[in-house]
Amino acid sequence: xxxxxxxxxxxxxxxxxxxxxxxxxxxxxxxxxxxxxxxxxxxxxxxxxxxxxxxxxxxxxxxxxxxxxxxxxxxxxxxxxxxxxxxxxxxxxxxxxxxxxxxxxxxxxxxxxxxxxxxxxxxxxxxxxxxxxxxxxxxxxxxxxxxxxxxxxxxxxxxxxxxxxxxxxxxxxxxxxxxxxxxxxxxxxxxxxxxxxxxxxxxxxxxxxxxxxxxxxxxxxxxxxxxxxxxxxxxxxxxxxxxxxxxxxxxxxxxxxxxxxxxxxxxxxxxxxxxxxxxxxxxxxxxxxxxxxxxxxxxxxxxxxxxxxxxxxxxxxxxxxxxxxxxxxxxxxxxxxxxxxxxxxxxxxxxxxxxxxxxxxxxxx
Amino acid sequence: xxxxxxxxxxxxxxxxxxxxxxxxxxxxxxxxxxxxxxxxxxxxxxxxxxxxxxxxxxxxxxxxxxxxxxxxxxxxxxxxxxxxxxxxxxxxxxxxxxxxxxxxxxxxxxxxxxxxxxxxxxxxxxxxxxxxxxxxxxxxxxxxxxxxxxxxxxxxxxxxxxxxxxxxxxxxxxxxxxxxxxxxxxxxxxxxxxxxxxxxxxxxxxxxxxxxxxxxxxxxxxxxxxxxxxxxxxxxxxxxxxxxxxxxxxxxxxxxxxxxxxxxxxxxxxxxxxxxxxxxxxxxxxxxxxxxxxxxxxxxxxxxxxxxxxxxxxxxxxxxxxxxxxxxxxxxxxxxx
Numbered sequence: 001x002x003x004x005x006x007x008x009x010x011x012x013x014x015x016x017x018x019x020x021x022x023x024x025x026x027x028x029x030x031x032x033x034x035x036x037x038x039x040x041x042x043x044x045x046x047x048x049x050x051x052x053x054x055x056x057x058x059x060x061x062x063x064x065x066x067x068x069x070x071x072x073x074x075x076x077x078x079x080x081x082x083x084x085x086x087x088x089x090x091x092x093x094x095x096x097x098x099x100x101x102x103x104x105x106x107x108x109x110x111x112x113x114x115x116x117x118x119x120x121x122x123x124x125x126x127x128x129x130x131x132x133x134x135x136x137x138x139x140x141x142x143x144x145x146x147x148x149x150x151x152x153x154x155x156x157x158x159x160x161x162x163x164x165x166x167x168x169x170x171x172x173x174x175x176x177x178x179x180x181x182x183x184x185x186x187x188x189x190x191x192x193x194x195x196x197x198x199x200x201x202x203x204x205x206x207x208x209x210x211x212x213x214x215x216x217x218x219x220x221x222x223x224x225x226x227x228x229x230x231x232x233x234x235x236x237x238x239x240x241x242x243x244x245x246x247x248x249x250x251x252x253x254x255x256x257x258x259x260x261x262x263x264x265x266x267x268x269x270x271x272x273x274x275x276x277x278x279x280x281x282x283x284x285x286x287x288x289x290x291x292x293x294x295x296x297x298x299x300x301x302x303x304x305x306x307x308x309x310x311x312x313x314x315x316x317x318x319x320x321x322x323x324x325x326x327x328x329x330x331x332x333x334x335x336x337x338x339x340x341x342x343x344x345x346x347x348x349x350x351x352x353x354x355x356x357x358x359x360x361x362x363x364x365x
Numbered sequence: 366x367x368x369x370x371x372x373x374x375x376x377x378x379x380x381x382x383x384x385x386x387x388x389x390x391x392x393x394x395x396x397x398x399x400x401x402x403x404x405x406x407x408x409x410x411x412x413x414x415x416x417x418x419x420x421x422x423x424x425x426x427x428x429x430x431x432x433x434x435x436x437x438x439x440x441x442x443x444x445x446x447x448x449x450x451x452x453x454x455x456x457x458x459x460x461x462x463x464x465x466x467x468x469x470x471x472x473x474x475x476x477x478x479x480x481x482x483x484x485x486x487x488x489x490x491x492x493x494x495x496x497x498x499x500x501x502x503x504x505x506x507x508x509x510x511x512x513x514x515x516x517x518x519x520x521x522x523x524x525x526x527x528x529x530x531x532x533x534x535x536x537x538x539x540x541x542x543x544x545x546x547x548x549x550x551x552x553x554x555x556x557x558x559x560x561x562x563x564x565x566x567x568x569x570x571x572x573x574x575x576x577x578x579x580x581x582x583x584x585x586x587x588x589x590x591x592x593x594x595x596x597x598x599x600x601x602x603x604x605x606x607x608x609x610x611x612x613x614x615x616x617x618x619x620x621x622x623x624x625x626x627x628x629x630x631x632x633x634x635x636x637x638x639x640x641x642x643x644x645x646x647x648x649x650x651x652x653x654x655x656x657x658x659x660x661x662x663x664x665x666x667x668x669x670x671x672x673x674x675x676x677x678x679x680x681x682x683x684x685x686x687x688x689x690x691x692x693x694x695x696x697x698x699x700x701x702x
Contacts, residue, residue, distance in 0.1 A: 057519070059620040064524040188673060217672045221624070222615055227425050231666045234418040256615055260424075260539050260546070277526055277617065 043312030044107035046077060051303045052100060054084040054093070055113045061275045062295045063113070065344055069296030070111060072346045073303045081303065090115045097123050101130040107310050108132035111302025114139040117191070124152045133310050135302035139191075146324040150316050153309050155325045156301070157364065160192050163291040164199020164246070166332045167270040170289035171203075171242045174268040178209035179241035182232050184225050184254065185217045186246040193217075196246045196272060213239060218250045225253025233261050242268040248278035248290055255286055274333055274341060282338045289334040296346045297359075298328075304351035313353040322363035329359040395638050395653045398686050402657065406664035413667040416544070423545050426659040427552035428610050430652060432623075432630040433637075434559035435603025437651040438569070438596045440634050443576040443643025444496070444503035446597065449604045449630060451514020452488050453623025456481040456608030458521040461618025464531035474533055482605040488514055489601020493594030507597075511627070518620045527618040537613040548610050555603065559648035562599070572596050576643020633658045636686050657686065 053070035055063040067083045074081040084100075086093040093115050100108070110132055114120040120140045127134035128151045136155045140146075146155050171181060183200055186193030197215070204210055213236050218225035225245065233240065243258075245251040251271030258264050265286055271278055274292035281287035308314035333341050349355060407414040432449055439446040462468060463477030471477065488510055495506040529535060537547045563569035571592045574582045583589050604623065611622040631641075637654020639646025661682055665675050 058524060059519045059522050061524070061526055068524075185672065214666075214669075215672065216666060217675075221621070222617075222619060223611060223622070223624070226614055227662075228666065230421050230425060231418075231663050234415065234421040235412040235667055237417075252617075253615065256538070259616075260614075262539075275526075277528065 044310045046307075046311050047079075048107045049077075049079060049307055049310050050082070050104070050108050051079050051307070052082040052084060052108065052110045053299055053303065054086065054096065054110065056088040056115065057085045058083070061277075062273055065295035066113070066299035069299030069344075069346050070303050071299075072296065073300035073307075073351050076348055076351065077307060086115070088115060090119050093119060094122060097126055101126050101132060105130040105132040109303055109306030109310050110134050111299065111306065112136050117141045120144060124149060127151055133306040135306050137298055137302060140325070147321055153305055153316055154319065154323060155364075156298075156328045156360075157326075158293050158330050159327045159361065160195025161199040161202065162327075163272050163330055164196035165203045166199070166291055166330075167272060167289050168200040168203030168244060169206075170332065170334060171244055171268055171270045172207045172210050174270075174288045175210070175241040177207065180211045180213040180236065180239040181242040181244055182213050182229075182236065182240055183215040184228060184243065184245040184250045185215060186220045186250075188217050193220075193246055200244050210242075218245075218253065220247050220249060222249040222253040222256075225250035226257050229254040229257035230260065233257060233263070240267055242288075243270070245269065245271045247271055248273040248275045251287060251290070252277055252281065255281060274331075276342075279333065279338055279342055282333060282335060283342070285335065289332060292331045292333055292341055293328070294331065294344070296344045297350060300346045300351055301328075301356060301359075304353075305356045308353035308356060314356075319357075323357045323360060325364045326357070327361040327364060329361050392638065392650070394689060395636065395650065395657060395686075398689065399653055399657045399660065402660055402664065402682075406660065406668060410664070410668045413664055418663065418667065420544055420546075422656075422659055422663050423549045425663065426655050427546070427548040428607050428614070429626065429629055429633060429659065430552040430655045431555045431603050431607040431610060432626045433633045433651045433655050434555050434648050435600035435607075436627075436630045437559065437634050437639055437646065437648050438563070438572050439503070439600050440631070440639050440641060441563075441572045441576045441643055441646060442593065442596055443579075443641075444593070444597075445631070445641070446492070446503065446507045446600055447627045448488065448492055448507035448510040448514065448601065449607075449627040450621075450623040450625070451511030451516075451518070452485045452601050452604040453514075453608035453611065453626060454518035454620045455488065455514040455521075456485040456605035457612045457622035458518045458527065458618040458620060459484050460534070460609045461527035461529050461612050462521060464529055464534055466527045466529050466531070466618075468525060468527045472531070474531060477531075478534070478609050481609055482602050485605020485608065486598050486602040489604070490594060490598040492601070493597030496597065497590040497593050503597075515620060522618070522620050529612060529616055529618070534609070534613045535616060537610065538616075548613065551606075551610065555606065556648060556652045559603075563648050568592060568595055568599070573644060573647075576645075578644070629658070632683060636683060658683070 051070065051074050053067050055066050058064045058067065070081040084096055086096055110127065112123060112134065114123060114136055117139045118141065120136055121144055124134065128149050131151060134152045138157050140155050146152050183197065185197050204212055214232050216228045216232065218228045229243065243254045245254055248271035251269050254269050258267055268288045270289045272291045274290045278287060278290045282290065309316055350358065412418060436446050436449065460478055460481035463471050463473045463480055465472040492506045492510045495501050496503050540547050542550055571587065575589055575592065579589060608622050612618050633654040634646065634651040635641060636657050637646065637650040637652065639650050661679055665678060670678060
């Protein structure tokens, strides 16, 4: 019977510990926030702005570099960025947002990577209601119009069809315009996987001598790509001249499979995302090409746009409609220009308020 | 009660309440299914029945086999273990940082591998202790432990992917002996060790007995708790080794090294005839289950089933296989509702 109180004690002590921890972070976050609130609600003093960057997890090099870019911008304007991660868990993301918006939201700027399309509307509604400035990236339902909101400043994403075609073309060129290739798709029900594969199909349509021998999904995962590539190598053998993958993690898995089969360097491999290991592989010549969305820039630009609006340097109603939901520029990286991308860095001039939309490739169609 | 009978594994425990009819059929189900599925795919695809593809199947099965050997001991006890993703993630990152790598100057070689496995075993030990001391159900402790392991791995990961340059570890995935990669032989070794532990050690036999009838064992004066902790520790040591093997395959330590292996291993064990209710099955059963699942995944690609269909088709076949395998044991299985 004496055990009955144990769970209660454990729970109580755990919650105490949690409260203590929360207290610490609260203090840290609120540190730079004691400027005067005398200004009108429209514009915040630069020192009052609170910057938040939220991504899935820091164990992903791309998303970690995104947050680093956010830190770089924050440093530029003498602020600090709150780095939030939600482990690719939609519920956790919504909880974090609710918690954030329950605090002081007047000068809050959020640069958010929604977990999926359907996670965006609740985030937008909450931010609009709380009066925080929100920038979202990558995921948004097509029928949700940014222009209907005045606190959802902008949404930016990348044209997956274009990047899929860019690396498709690079692969075709590398194998000399003819031969068999295989494709590793991402998670099949994501827009990114669909668009990128459509890009490959567009590239193949222009190059009838290149045959798509097989296409499988490896769910954007390095380990799955390793297994699938091994299986396809056993199936098609030397007919495979090139491997198209919908992201670099899968490209790296495919490279390991080639290494295990003793075919490293004989088969061309392309991916998307420009993760550090892929850049190294391109430098070593084992991989052909990748596409960069420039993670550090993404982390900085969302905060920069929100900051410009919060401090009154930019007014939401003055932002042209085509800059409210737009495709950002992406860069094809191959052996020729890989050296420029090895050390990702942000350029301060990209974040100047009159320059924040300079990378726009047009409105999302 | 000494439980020394070396007879049929299943019978080590007090006999199940039903008559022994169908014993041979029950154990033969999964191997027969394996042979049938193998023959069907061989008939459908000439690419499938090549030696290169058999090599590939065995190499692919290696990591899953090691995880499944570990989880089998837990399942035999009637507990469940969801900690594989976290434990494997921790050991994958740990080993990548301990052997020669691009993040630091460590070059511990085999000692590094051993340390990674021991760290994994320690995590399993904590799961076991939480189970027996705090009476938290194994479902929750191991799920929590998985989160702890992933947290540890993320801390160690620290934003930069550790890539290994250690030649021993790299050679595991590349070097071949009698046509199969060293990883495959390691997996074969693990199955063998697992089987010996299950068959001839007190730990293995008590794990069975705990799953069969824990109360009987306790009433006969055996202290069950230390064996439970030991089983979770042993299982986690296997997960740790599996994490090291993934690191060898990918040449890099990944936090997500063990992603999905918890349910894949449970599926393989159950398909092979190890019951979730405990007390039946074993390492060899599970090894057959691993091959079944792997052959299925491989075969569906080889015969050219569209990737959009594969997940669903695979799930259906697994459910059908389990249903066929456990049909003679329906009464035992009712516990799982």
